[in-house]
Amino acid sequence: MRRKLIVGNWKMHGSLASNAELLAGIRAAEPFNCDAGVCVPYPYLAACVLALQGSSVALGAQDCSAHEQGAYTGEVSAAMLADVGCRYVIVGHSERRAMHGEGDQLVADKAKIALAKGLVPIVCVGETLAEREADQTEAVVKRQLSAVIHTLGPCISRVVVAYEPVWAIGTGKTASPEQAQAVHAVLRTQLRAATEGADQMKILYGGSVKPDNAATLFAQPDIDGGLIGGASLKAADFVAICRAAS
Numbered sequence: 001m002r003r004k005l006i007v008g009n010w011k012m013h014g015s016l017a018s019n020a021e022l023l024a025g026i027r028a029a030e031p032f033n034c035d036a037g038v039c040v041p042y043p044y045l046a047a048c049v050l051a052l053q054g055s056s057v058a059l060g061a062q063d064c065s066a067h068e069q070g071a072y073t074g075e076v077s078a079a080m081l082a083d084v085g086c087r088y089v090i091v092g093h094s095e096r097r098a099m100h101g102e103g104d105q106l107v108a109d110k111a112k113i114a115l116a117k118g119l120v121p122i123v124c125v126g127e128t129l130a131e132r133e134a135d136q137t138e139a140v141v142k143r144q145l146s147a148v149i150h151t152l153g154p155c156i157s158r159v160v161v162a163y164e165p166v167w168a169i170g171t172g173k174t175a176s177p178e179q180a181q182a183v184h185a186v187l188r189t190q191l192r193a194a195t196e197g198a199d200q201m202k203i204l205y206g207g208s209v210k211p212d213n214a215a216t217l218f219a220q221p222d223i224d225g226g227l228i229g230g231a232s233l234k235a236a237d238f239v240a241i242c243r244a245a246s
Ligand code: PGA
Pocket: 009, 164, 168, 169, 170, 171, 172, 206, 207, 208, 209, 227, 228, 229, 230, 231
């Protein structure tokens, strides 16, 4: 059986003081019977590394540059993230695709450099409400994943995939467990065609996961955990979701 993975995506939230309190609350509830991580804003990575010393909760970032290094003002490289102690990096979050114009190939290039620098990329895919209503869900997520498969080749088995329907992010509308499972099964089938390791890969669900809906989502055969936004900002909620994955 695949061990579940719960990753908090703090987005642009937090402060030195509130992060310390949040991580202390999470640490007080360890150990968890799942893998766990938190993806925090860049300026807080260093403090969070220290706060997580000796913890099983891994650290991650929310994006990285597709470039190795150089004159890219404002960008942060995958090597820098690995250097400061990150294990994970989210790439292709729908907020970056929509607000920062990130396309499928850029996301794939970010996943590639993240892997090359020793990070585990969490590659996000997901359809908008208009795409779902136009019956495009399958085509959209397959197109998004296919760019990554094509760019990584057999290394695709080393990424984590996160299915996040855009209409469910931060809206309080969760995909039903059946809706989510249906898309996860499509993604798993696509991965099976690309790598023998597909059955060991983790496919997370994200979009308004809360303590009260987590267990039924995680009970689905192809849902291997969650990428958690809003609920990852409260220690009690994040811990409850980790318990639901145990
Ligand atoms: P949400 O965000 O849990 O607040 O819906 C999930 C995400 O964007 O990763």
